[in-house]
Amino acid sequence: MSTEEALAALRSAVGAALTTDQRRLAALTTDKSGHDSRSLPLALVTARGVEDVQATLRIANDHGIPVVPRGAGTGLAGGAIASAGDIVLSTLAMDRILEISAADELAVIEPGIINSKLNEVLATHGLWFAPDPASKAISTVGGNIATNAGGLLCAKYGVTREAVLGLKVVLADGTLLSLGHRSVKGVTGLDLTALMIGSEGTLGVIVEATVKLRVLPSGPVATIGAFFPSITAAAGASAAITAAGLRPAALELLDAAALRAIDAHLSLDLSARGDSWLLVQTDGAASAAEARAAIEIIRSHGGDAEITTDREEGERLFAIRRAFHPALEARGTVLIEDIAVPRSALPQIFAAIVDIGDRYGIEIPTVAHAGDGNLHPNFVYPAQESGGVPDQIWAAADELFVTALRLGGTLTGEHGVGILKRRWLADELGEAQLEIQRQIKRVFDPRGILNPGKVFAPES
DSSP states (O other): OOHHHHHHHHHHHHGGGEEOOHHHHHTTSBOTTOOBOOSOOSEEEEOOSHHHHHHHHHHHHHHTOOEEEESSSOOSSSTTOOOTTOEEEEOTTOOOEEEEETTTTEEEEOTTSBHHHHHHHHHTTTEEOOOOOTTTTTOBHHHHHHHTOOOTTHHHHOOGGGGEEEEEEEOTTSOEEEEEOSSSOOOSSOOHHHHHTTOTTSSOEEEEEEEEOEEOOOSOEEEEEEEESSHHHHHHHHHHHHHTTOOOSEEEEEOHHHHHHHHHHHTOOGGGTOSEEEEEEEESTTHHHHHHHHHHHHHHTTOEEEEEOOHHHHHHHHHHHHTHHHHHHTTSEEEEOOEEOOGGGHHHHHHHHHHHHHHHTOOOOEEEETTTTEEEEEEEEOOOTTSSOOHHHHHHHHHHHHHHHHTTOBSOSSSOOTTTTGGGHHHHHOHHHHHHHHHHHHHHOTTOOBSTTSSSOOOO
16 A cells, blocks of 8 residues: 555544644654754644554554654653654643542653653652653653653662553554553563563553652751862772762762763852762762761862752752753753763773873863763764764774773663664674574564664674
């Protein structure tokens, strides 16, 4: 059948949920990564419910038309970017909270709800959904699940995978699967729920999630800001804090280039006080004792530490950390990278970032979720007419990825592979494992219509 016949069938099935308006399609060729396919997709379906998702996938599968699942489009690896011939399937309008159970500490939600909006509602019940990516004010929980997002608090409270009990997923042929459990425990069969989390829309489309909640933290909170004479000293202090068995709620590390960018953006003078800054927050019953122990370690590594137990002042310090990405976006186009290494290797990877920047003659402002060894080196460059990333930037990034792998780390801690990192996938996984993953993809999506070209490098 022709594309026109497929669109006619789709229009008959989903009605006004389908649009081919070019202005709306143009926004779907890019995401927060800055990568742009520069080619309009075929159509957009803004699903209003599970039935729209099933109909879209069934018709697309029958006609062999690629489908790109998309939430808020805040991804940083190009995983939701569409191009010519694609149908974009948006779940952004599926944003209801279907159930909140305080007794079982869980919620059942649709994928389009914004992370921070979910927590606003949960707070009225004294509950909290722990995953807190930096994009929580604009990213959907469905997108957080699709990329297994982390955030500032994940070292203590876990990444998204640890907060998902069950999923409803629509497969490429329109089949609806119910995966997982409402119970805390459940080991019946293979864990397909975990397989779906972080699969970036390549195996199925999430239409519902049962998520694990926590009781809102109460009691004292201590926030420490510490300046260091060098980034390696600060990284050594952060590694020593976790090695000592301390588990701060947040442990964030900014290098000298990051401080200079934030200074310019917020009219501050942070960089005059040190070459790097470590932000530590402790909470819970052991907050005061953990804060005292952390300050001892910080000072033994040459850090100049200040502590506050005032929540407003603590939030002011976190606002400085959150200004990192806006500060860089004000300077040009940003390639936000996402590597992770063992926490003990933080001094080595920071030293490597400085060395790579010096050799390539570029500045690489870096922030790290130091509590779990996840770093975000950022490459800032003038916007390219082609919309792509300059070769010099990719060459520097390549060295960075290779170094992270050599140190026992990974290409991506929370952003995913998408388009931007698929060329390095075999370097980390090896060809044998990569082929097994391709075979798994074929089981779920035999015709290869779901997010083609994302994650899995082209087969030879």
